[in-house]
Amino acid sequence: xxxxxxxxxxxxxxxxxxxxxxxxxxxxxxAIMGPNGSGKSTLSYVLAGREDYDVTAGSATFEGADLLAMxxxxxxxxxxxxxxxxxVELPGVGNANFLRTALNAVRRARGEAExxxxxxxxxxxxxxxxxxxxDDMLKRNVNVGFSGGEKKRNEVLQMAILRPRLAILDETDxxxxxxxxxxxxxxxxxxxxxxxxxxxxxxxxRLLDRLVPDxxxxxxxxxIVRTGGPDLARELEARGYAAVTADAA
Amino acid sequence: MTMPVPIGAAGFLARYxxxxxxxxxxxxxxxxxxxxxRALGLPGAAPGRRExxxxxxxxxPLADAPFQEPLSAADAGAAGLPQLAPARLVFLDxxxxxxxxxxxxxxxxxSFAAEPGFGSLARPDRDPLVAxxxxxxxxxxxxxxxxxxxxxxxxxxxxxxxxxxxxTAFHPRHSLRLGAGARLVLLETAGGDGRYLHNPVTEIVLGAGARLSHVRWQDDAAEAFHLATIYAELAERAAYEGFTLNLGARxxxxxxxxxxxxxxxxxxxxxxQMLAGSQHADVTSxxxxxxxxxxxRQAVKSVLTGRARGVFQGRIEVARAAQKTDGxxxxxxxxxxxxxxxDTKPELEIFADDVKCSHGATVGALDPEQMFYxxxxxxxxxxxxxxxxxxxxxxxxxxxxxxxxxxxxxxxVSQWWDxxxx
Numbered sequence: 062x063x064x065x066x067x068x069x070x071x072x073x074x075x076x077x078x079x080x081x082x083x084x085x086x087x088x089x090x091x092a093i094m095g096p097n098g099s100g101k102s103t104l105s106y107v108l109a110g111r112e113d114y115d116v117t118a119g120s121a122t123f124e125g126a127d128l129l130a131m132x133x134x135x136x137x138x139x140x141x142x143x144x145x146x147x148x149v150e151l152p153g154v155g156n157a158n159f160l161r162t163a164l165n166a167v168r169r170a171r172g173e174a175e176x177x178x179x180x181x182x183x184x185x186x187x188x189x190x191x192x193x194x195x196d197d198m199l200k201r202n203v204n205v206g207f208s209g210g211e212k213k214r215n216e217v218l219q220m221a222i223l224r225p226r227l228a229i230l231d232e233t234d235x236x237x238x239x240x241x242x243x244x245x246x247x248x249x250x251x252x253x254x255x256x257x258x259x260x261x262x263x264x265x266x267r268l269l270d271r272l273v274p275d276x277x278x279x280x281x282x283x284x285i286v287r288t289g290g291p292d293l294a295r296e297l298e299a300r301g302y303a304a305v306t307a308d309a310a
Numbered sequence: 311m312t313m314p315v316p317i318g319a320a321g322f323l324a325r326y327x328x329x330x331x332x333x334x335x336x337x338x339x340x341x342x343x344x345x346x347x348r349a350l351g352l353p354g355a356a357p358g359r360r361e362x363x364x365x366x367x368x369x370x371p372l373a374d375a376p377f378q379e380p381l382s383a384a385d386a387g388a389a390g391l392p393q394l395a396p397a398r399l400v401f402l403d404x405x406x407x408x409x410x411x412x413x414x415x416x417x418x419x420x421s422f423a424a425e426p427g428f429g430s431l432a433r434p435d436r437d438p439l440v441a442x443x444x445x446x447x448x449x450x451x452x453x454x455x456x457x458x459x460x461x462x463x464x465x466x467x468x469x470x471x472x473x474x475x476x477x478t479a480f481h482p483r484h485s486l487r488l489g490a491g492a493r494l495v496l497l498e499t500a501g502g503d504g505r506y507l508h509n510p511v512t513e514i515v516l517g518a519g520a521r522l523s524h525v526r527w528q529d530d531a532a533e534a535f536h537l538a539t540i541y542a543e544l545a546e547r548a549a550y551e552g553f554t555l556n557l558g559a560r561x562x563x564x565x566x567x568x569x570x571x572x573x574x575x576x577x578x579x580x581x582x583q584m585l586a587g588s589q590h591a592d593v594t595s596x597x598x599x600x601x602x603x604x605x606x607r608q609a610v611k612s613v614l615t616g617r618a619r620g621v622f623q624g625r626i627e628v629a630r631a632a633q634k635t636d637g638x639x640x641x642x643x644x645x646x647x648x649x650x651x652x653d654t655k656p657e658l659e660i661f662a663d664d665v666k667c668s669h670g671a672t673v674g675a676l677d678p679e680q681m682f683y684x685x686x687x688x689x690x691x692x693x694x695x696x697x698x699x700x701x702x703x704x705x706x707x708x709x710x711x712x713x714x715x716x717x718x719x720x721x722x723v724s725q726w727w728d729x730x731x732x
Contacts, residue, residue: 109686110682110685110686111682111686112678112682113678132685132691133682133685133686134685134686134688134689134690134691134694136686137685137686137687137688138688142686143686145683145686148683149679149680149682149683151680151683151684151697151698151701152701152705153700153701153702153703153704153705154697154698154701159684159687159697162689162693162697163684163687163688163689164688166687166688166689166690166693167687167688170688219687223687223688
């Protein structure tokens with residue numbers, strides 16, 4: 062499903078990714094862990110299509126299509142979703158209007174019928190209820206005045222509504238209490254099916270207790286230095302990055 | 311052999327000389343205005359003269375053309391005017407047309423032509439366009455809402471009709487008085503075809519506790535000049551809620567003079583301007599706090615594309631007696647091209663010691679983070695830009711409480727954006 066080969070990327074001429082090789086097959090959840098500055102967020106932004114990163118080598122294909130050649134909106138339409146580490150505030154844009162515009166843009170691109178306001182609200186209310194979000198979060202401006210936890214929940218709400226085929230979660234668990242963490246994990250678990258996969262970037266084992274990954278990759282210095290099963294995350298927790306990456310070297 | 315037609319200020323003065331004695335109202339006031347206009351001239355038109363109040367706006371283009379008396383056809387209709395309220399006063403080329411109008415009940419409505427009278431607020435001795443208006447004003451609306459009366463919603467529509475090959479000028483003189491505790495929602499629209507100068511002066515007197523909501527929607531023709539001056543005087547607890555949308559015209563100047571004469575008065579003069587091509591629009595205001603516990607608010611939002619230029623000059627004056635004044639001004643501009651420009655000049659002049667006055671300005675392009683966020687959710691680039699521009703303006707349009715007008719302005723904003731983005 063997602064196949065990354067020799068991917069190198071830099072920002073302002075400074076190399077961040079130095080040759081990433083990674084395959085995430087359909088139906089699998091992979092975790093990426095690594096110290097600060099190892100390139101985890103850069104990888105997620107490059108996959109979602111942020112313009113300020115220069116891809117200097119390598120490729121990323123999604124369902125056989127050249128992901129890196131696509132505009133960000135085309136990637137979303139193809140089923141790629143990035144849950145932002147720092148969700149962006151949109152003053153003057155109502156959350157419901159934002160979600161409906163996004164959903165209908167994606168449905169249009171996929172050749173599906175758009176939802177009218179009534180159909181959309183029914184869907185959105187069901188999802189906010191499932192995510193234990195207050196109803197007024199649909200009425201408020203996108204992420205404006207939201208607490209850190211509310212912003213992360215809003216990312217999960219968008220994911221639930223857009224139903225991506227590949228979800229990239231960039232430290233969605235950071236700053237969350239246990240209840241919110243459960244909601245994020247449940248949100249991803251609810252989407253799990255044979256044609257869905259996820260790339261979960263995290264610092265912590267605690268999200269992976271609820272969202273058990275098929276594979277765990279350790280990113281350091283812009284490369285994946287070790288790959289293993291769910292046990293690798295626990296080993297990291299116990300021994301720290303330095304020891305685990307030293308084994309790999 | 312034909313005589314050359316005088317242009318610019320000389321042309322207007324020649325017209326006054328021709329009409330002198332036949333214009334309605336006090337001839338002495340007109341003569342004094344003519345003298346003032348002769349001395350002041352058109353701002354920016356005389357080389358080497360710079361006036362602080364006209365620092366960023368030159369009327370040089372106005373000085374190059376001869377403007378003539380409008381000759382609107384007797385059977386001209388009011389098709390295409392926005393339908394905002396049942397009560398409506400229609401002006402064609404500055405002339406009141408009763409047969410196209412539906413005056414409101416319960417409030418006294420007349421015309422300047424029938425009952426000429428210059429108010430005491432306008433300052434033709436200081437403001438050149440007000441001098442020009444006072445010299446040549448032919449008609450206008452006179453509205454009087456008695457004490458305690460709710461005048462409802464009244465629409466004043468100005469329409470310029472195209473005259474082939476002629477540039478025309480008209481100078482409406484509007485006056486509005488709300489008695490103590492009276493209320494009114496006044497909607498003013500301006501539009502038309504052709505090349506013309508629309509130079510209205512409006513004098514507004516609000517009695518104690520009176521409340522005026524004043525929405526101005528300017529969509530004059532692309533070759534037009536719209537130069538409006540509004541004076542408002544507020545008695546105690548009176549409230550003026552003003553909002554102006556500048557969409558049309560080649561050159562626009564919206565000049566406000568508000569004086570909070572009684573305690574606890576409130577004046578808001580919000581504006582939004584959306585400019586493309588080589589349009590120029592200037593919002594200039596002077597808010598004078600003369601009594602304690604007054605509040606004034608002004609938020610001006612400009613969206614500029616092409617080589618358009620926006621101007622905001624805001625001045626708050628607080629007299630010694632006006633303790634506990636709370637004044638706020640904000641200018642925010644969204645520049646959508648490298649060649650667009652915004653000039654902002656806030657000024658505070660404060661003589662009282664216990665006041666809260668602040669001002670601010672922001673200038674920027676569309677935020678790339680916001681653009682990426684929207685696009686990452688599948689929203690195509692053009693639609694994402696549209697959403698962010700609308701969001702920027704939505705805040706300004708929130709000042710319009712009259713729902714049908716708010717809805718009409720939303721449509722106007724969308725149509726403008728569709729034209730610009732196309």
